[in-house]
Amino acid sequence: DQQVKQNSPSLSVQEGRISILNCDYTNSMFDYFLWYKKYPAEGPTFLISISSIKDKNEDGRFTVFLNKSAKHLSLHIVPSQPGDSAVYFCAATGGTYKYIFGTGTRLKVLA
Amino acid sequence: DTGVSQNPRHKITKRGQNVTFRCDPISEHNRLYWYRQTLGQGPEFLTYFQNEAQLEKSRLLSDRFSAERPKGSFSTLEIQRTEQGDSAMYLCASSVSSGEQYFGPGTRLTVT
Numbered sequence: 305d306q307q308v309k310q311n312s313p314s315l316s317v318q319e320g321r322i323s324i325l326n327c328d329y330t331n332s333m334f335d336y337f338l339w340y341k342k343y344p345a346e347g348p349t350f351l352i353s354i355s356s357i358k359d360k361n362e363d364g365r366f367t368v369f370l371n372k373s374a375k376h377l378s379l380h381i382v383p384s385q386p387g388d389s390a391v392y393f394c395a396a397t398g399g400t401y402k403y404i405f406g407t408g409t410r411l412k413v414l415a
Numbered sequence: 416d417t418g419v420s421q422n423p424r425h426k427i428t429k430r431g432q433n434v435t436f437r438c439d440p441i442s443e444h445n446r447l448y449w450y451r452q453t454l455g456q457g458p459e460f461l462t463y464f465q466n467e468a469q470l471e472k473s474r475l476l477s478d479r480f481s482a483e484r485p486k487g488s489f490s491t492l493e494i495q496r497t498e499q500g501d502s503a504m505y506l507c508a509s510s511v512s513s514g515e516q517y518f519g520p521g522t523r524l525t526v527t
Contacts, residue, residue: 308457338515347419347506347518348458393457401446402471403516405457 307331308396310406318414323381325409327394330375334396338403339368339379342391351392352379384413417441419519421507427525428497435493436522440509447490448516449482450506451475458506458518464490497526 309328317323325339335356340348354361354368354377361368367380381388391410395403420439428434440447445466450458461480462472466487476482479497484490494501504523508516 340518345520347421347508347520350515350517353515395457401448401463401510401516402460403458405459407455407457 308404308406310409312409314410316412317384319386320383323384323411325379325392327377327406328375329396333398335399336397337377338395340393348393386413386415389413419507419509419517421519421522423522425523430497430526432497433495434497435491436505438490438507438519441517444509444511446510447484448508449492452504452506499526502526
């Protein structure tokens, strides 16, 4: 039972344009959501998070939007840069320490 | 470098052998986690320590797996009688209380 789903395995975007990565979840007990970025041969790196009491959180070029009614979150990267090319995982947790990760979306930013 | 470190980075072993991995968390982090990641999947939770106490083990962690964090600092994950299905990336993460988890680079295990 995949509680956190990233339905797009890959995404290609031109440099300077917006990248939008999507994530859906099924467990209504989830109240904290995170995005991680992963380069090859490295562990995931924390990017940005959002609590369920908010619908938007911004950090520089990265913005996460949360739609609780749709059980959907998205990560926007503006403008996209070639260094953003990586695998992006969304993760969710429900008042515990246990993160449930999606399967990841591979982003390729084309120069 | 004050991040999470893991050793070894790569391990190749023959089926049936025992392996042990080490994780050194960020020094002020009292929480430590082990995850496993296979190709095309996200990290899957294995186990969690708060200080030296192991508070949860996933059902993914069969009785061939054991983890310890003897003094509430570094942790070890041992796999006994390895099987080919154990081949994966083993990730360690640490955090302060309920804050974001910071991951190490992982140990890639290949069982031949």
